[in-house]
Every structure is written in C-alpha cells, then in structure tokens.
Amino acid sequence: MLNYRIKTVLLPPLVRLAYGGFLIILLLIFCGCKAGPEPINYGHDECDFCRMQITDNRYGSEIITDKGKVFKFDEVGCMIEYAMVKNLIGDANQKFLVTDFATPETFTDATIAFFVQNDNFRSPMGSNVMAFDSEVSRQKFVAESGGSLLNWVDVIEIVKQRSK
Numbered sequence: 001m002l003n004y005r006i007k008t009v010l011l012p013p014l015v016r017l018a019y020g021g022f023l024i025i026l027l028l029i030f031c032g033c034k035a036g037p038e039p040i041n042y043g044h045d046e047c048d049f050c051r052m053q054i055t056d057n058r059y060g061s062e063i064i065t066d067k068g069k070v071f072k073f074d075e076v077g078c079m080i081e082y083a084m085v086k087n088l089i090g091d092a093n094q095k096f097l098v099t100d101f102a103t104p105e106t107f108t109d110a111t112i113a114f115f116v117q118n119d120n121f122r123s124p125m126g127s128n129v130m131a132f133d134s135e136v137s138r139q140k141f142v143a144e145s146g147g148s149l150l151n152w153v154d155v156i157e158i159v160k161q162r163s164k
C-alpha cells in the first residue's frame with residue numbers, strides 16, 4: 001500500500017490519468033461479467049419456478065434480467081412459465097438461456113436455439129422439449145431419435161397451452 005502511494009505520487013499527471021482510466025475500464029469489464037450467466041450447481045440449486053432441485057444437466061435454463069439478476073430453472077418449461085408470470089416474454093432486455101442438450105452444462109441463447117419435442121425423452125417437468133445450439137446437432141438428434149422441430153416462439157406457445 002505504501003509502495004503504491006509512493007509510485008503514484010511520482011508518476012507524471014498524464015500517466016496517472018491514463019492509469020486511472022485503465023482502472024475504470026477494468027472495473028467496467030468486471031461489472032459486465034457479473035451480468036453474464038451463472039453456472040447451475042446441479043443437485044444443489046433449486047428451480048425458481050417450481051422450487052424443485054435442479055438435477056438434470058441437459059435441461060437447466062436461466063434468465064438474466066436487465067438488472068443482472070439471475071434466475072435458474074430445471075427446464076425451459078419452468079423458465080417460460082416464470083417469464084409469463086413476471087411479464088418478461090418478448091422483452092429484449094432479458095436474456096433467456098437454455099442448455100444445449102448435446103453438450104450438457106453449456107448455455108445457448110434460447111431465443112435463437114433449435115428445439116425438439118420428443119415424449120420419449122422426459123424433461124424434469126414434462127414439457128419434453130430439448131434445446132440445441134445448432135441446426136446440425138438438432139438434425140443429428142432427430143435422425144437418431146425423432147421428434148418435432150420447434151423454435152422459441154413454438155416452445156412458448158406449447159408452454160402456454162399446457163399451463164391453461
């Protein structure tokens with residue numbers, strides 16, 4: 001601390017100014033990171049909608065609000081139900097993340113993800129919807145296991161129908 005003080009006193013004003021700017025930029029980057037996704041602690045965290053423990057790492061979903069708050073869900077169905085209750089659907093300031101079914105524990109943007117519904121694959125709360133981060137990996141899954149192809153808007157519609 002003492003060393004730091006001596007050093008900054010000795011620095012020319014312009015360098016000190018640049019140094020200060022650098023610190024501010026670092027701070028901004030750090031704050032930006034805070035608004036990113038938070039890993040789900042499987043077997044420990046609970047779903048913010050149904051309050052059940054989140055255990056299946058192929059289905060975890062997350063909302064990051066415009067204020068940087070993170071909400072975690074055991075599957076996309078619970079995320080959408082929560083978003084409907086809180087009026088977040090269609091709000092571009094909220095980030096919706098789903099797990100890429102082919103690479104568990106890896107988030108992908110829900111609004112542009114490639115979904116499949118297949119009742120042979122039971123999702124934690126029964127929407128039986130899986131998400132993929134690319135059309136190629138979705139097609140690979142469907143070729144092997146079948147299912148109907150959906151986009152984000154279709155999935156919202158399915159959840160709406162289910163919750164009626």
Ligand SMILES: [Zn+2]
Binds near residue numbers: 047049052073125
């Ligand atoms: Zn849930």
